[in-house]
Amino acid sequence: QKEVEQNSGPLSVPEGAIASLNCTYSDRGSQSFFWYRQYSGKSPELIMFIYSNGDKEDGRFTAQLNKASQYVSLLIRDSQPSDSATYLCGGTSYGKLTFGQGTILTVHP
Amino acid sequence: DTGVSQDPRHKITKRGQNVTFRCDPISEHNRLYWYRQTLGQGPEFLTYFQNEAQLEKSRLLSDRFSAERPKGSFSTLEIQRTEQGDSAMYLCASSRTDEQFFGPGTRLTVL
Numbered sequence: 001q002k003e004v005e006q007n008s009g010p011l012s013v014p015e016g017a018i019a020s021l022n023c024t025y026s027d028r029g030s031q032s033f034f035w036y037r038q039y040s041g042k043s044p045e046l047i048m049f050i051y052s053n054g055d056k057e058d059g060r061f062t063a064q065l066n067k068a069s070q071y072v073s074l075l076i077r078d079s080q081p082s083d084s085a086t087y088l089c090g091g092t093s094y095g096k097l098t099f100g101q102g103t104i105l106t107v108h109p
Numbered sequence: 110d111t112g113v114s115q116d117p118r119h120k121i122t123k124r125g126q127n128v129t130f131r132c133d134p135i136s137e138h139n140r141l142y143w144y145r146q147t148l149g150q151g152p153e154f155l156t157y158f159q160n161e162a163q164l165e166k167s168r169l170l171s172d173r174f175s176a177e178r179p180k181g182s183f184s185t186l187e188i189q190r191t192e193q194g195d196s197a198m199y200l201c202a203s204s205r206t207d208e209q210f211f212g213p214g215t216r217l218t219v220l
Contacts, residue, residue: 004151032207043200043211044152088151092207095140096165099151 003027006089006100015109019076023089023100026070030091030098033065033072038086038102048074079107111135113203113212121218122191129187130215134203141184142209143176144200152200158184191219 007022021035032051036044050056050063050072062075072091076083086102114133122128134141139160144152155174156166160181173191178184188195196219202209 034208036211043198043214046208046210049208090151094165095157095159095207096154097142097202097207097209098154101149102151 003098004089004091004100006087006103008103010104010106012106012108013079015079015081015107017079017107019079019083019105019107021074021076021087021089021103021105023072023074024070025072025091025098027091027093027098028067028070029093032092033063034090034092034097035061035063035072035074036088036090036099037083038088040086044088076105079105081107081109083107113201113210115199115201115212115215117215118213119216119218121220123220124191124193126191127187127189128191128217129185130199130201130217131183131185132201132203132212133183134201135210138203138205138210139181140204140209141178142202142204143184143186144202146198146200146214147196155186188217191217193219195219 004025013019035048038044048063050065056063060077064073088102090097090099116131141158143155146152156176158178173189176186198214200214201212
């Protein structure tokens with residue numbers, strides 16, 4: 001079992017819709033969780049982080065964390081074609097950040 | 110505001126050669142990380158420094174890989190006797206807290 005698993009993609013949504021990206025983790029010692037966006041050929045870009053159970057909102061992005069279920073999600077509201085990218089979920093434990101395999105999101109006009 | 114920089118951006122080498130990559134972190138960041146990423150996969154942790162101390166090294170890292178961070182500033186990652194399986198994007202990240210910021214990466218191709 002991988003330490004961090006993301007919902008299999010690719011995910012395709014129409015422009016203006018909500019995109020939902022999910023992630024589960026196996027290490028209960030994981031303390032912080034991150035969502036990175038990675039455009040093709042580029043390096044990962046941090047878009048959201050969450051440490052506590054519940055929701056965290058930043059503009060069109062909402063991260064959700066449920067430590068009891070070992071589940072992290074990212075919602076993107078009003079999806080735009082520029083949101084088309086690979087989204088990486090990661091969790092840290094004592095400084096080490098472990099990523100999932102990524103979910104490819106395509107937002108079509 | 111200067112982000113994380115990496116040099117070179119691309120490296121093509123022949124199997125068996127040694128290569129060295131450099132990473133310059135964001136200036137106030139005391140933590141520095143190296144990752145490797147292959148196509149279709151998330152970045153894979155290689156090693157981690159806090160200041161000049163190497164605190165963790167992945168079990169996946171063979172003895173051919175070595176990293177240094179003299180004086181807690183820039184870091185180098187060396188791969189000795191490269192193999193075709195080493196072809197990947199090598200990413201460096203830095204942080205002051207848990208939030209890591211990535212450099213542009215060095216793409217290594219081993220022929």
